């Protein structure tokens with residue numbers, strides 16, 4: 001095991017590491033993005049592929065990221081540089097860190113806008129707007145909300161400030177406090193929502209939608225020309241499912257690596273990774289189970305897009321007893337879940353600025369926050385001023401493009417490179433001495449990292465560009 005320590009501090013215990021990493025993983029990706037892309041891509045088959053990607057790609061890469069981080073004990077850029085040197089290979093591997101810094105930057109720019117929607121909904125819920133609201137009214141409310149760019153801008157600004165504030169305070173003071181009790185609370189509220197969906201929603205249809213796979217419907221696009229139906233394979237759902245596995249677990253950009261660099265020495269990497277992945281998956285599935293029964297019971301459209309949870313959950317809160325309180329709490333917790341993720345998006349860049357430029361954490365966090373705020377304007381306008389076709393490229397708004405570029409391309413490429421570095425360019429000893437796994441478990445993991453994970457990612461990429 002490496003004897004290095006981090007200049008940025010260390011988590012006070014393994015539990016705190018797990019909570020921090022789970023705080024990074026569990027966020028808008030689970031509660032906002034998972035339901036809406038599952039709705040857009042037709043349910044069951046998409047969910048199944050996503051779960052496969054979590055198990056075969058997500059879990060092994062999570063272990064890779066933690067082990068690289070803990071061994072290098074620096075920002076991802078410097079960690080990769082140090083480890084590459086130590087393992088006798090080219091220091092060009094530090095580009096993994098650079099690509100991660102750019103991904104984090106781009107992700108936060110739109111993440112913050114969506115988190116801003118949740119902030120706005122805290123106020124709506126608390127002031128009783130949802131009480132007795134109909135499906136139609138809730139749709140209008142959402143429409144009014146996103147069509148006003150000054151409002152979106154204000155909430156986006158507030159969320160960026162919140163992120164900068166916590167990151168500036170540092171690992172122990174800033175990050176630890178935020179994660180210790182919020183996660184369990186969020187889980188509790190999700191369970192209440194699922195309970196409501198069982199009682200009042202169309203639970204059977206929701207479960208069927210999520211868990212009965214129809215591969216033809218999801219992965220083939222069919223057209224009928226002159227009475228004859230012809231179907232072609234469509235690689236996009238596959239790529240989105242894999243990209244989302246990276247996005248939801250915060251992998252491929254160094255967030256988990258930098259958190260791993262603050263992990264105490266003797267903690268088990270495998271046990272922690274398993275816990276984090278299990279929690280993240282549980283939250284996503286619970287969110288799906290809470291939302292889809294409501295979608296079907298109210299005759300809503302599962303493929304409604306990014307507004308899905310904002311157009312369904314208020315109906316439930318508006319109708320249930322104690323809904324005003326639960327609704328307020330729910331959106332508040334969603335904000336917190338997003339907050340604990342957003343801080344991990346900037347931490348790799350901040351750690352690097354502190355290490356290499358000797359910049360104070362506050363200044364580093366503030367400059368990065370400002371950059372994200374600026375690019376975030378593009379996402380703010382994607383839902384109003386720039387929503388028209390004239391502003392789209394290939395049917396995608398600025399926001400859609402950012403989301404696609406980061407989740408579907410940059411994160412999987414980053415994760416793939418980390419797995420290849422660890423499995424092929426670094427020594428087996430390096431991984432062995434950090435993981436401390438007994439046989440046959442280590443050999444199985446080693447095989448997966450060297451072959452299964454990289455081949456899996458490559459196959460999905462080739463399908464997506466239509467080569468396979």
Ligand code: PHE
Pocket residue numbers: 024025026027028029030107246247248249250251253255341342344345
């Ligand atoms: N995992 C977070 C979520 O699901 C998003 C995220 C991606 C955070 C990448 C950090 C790094 O919301």
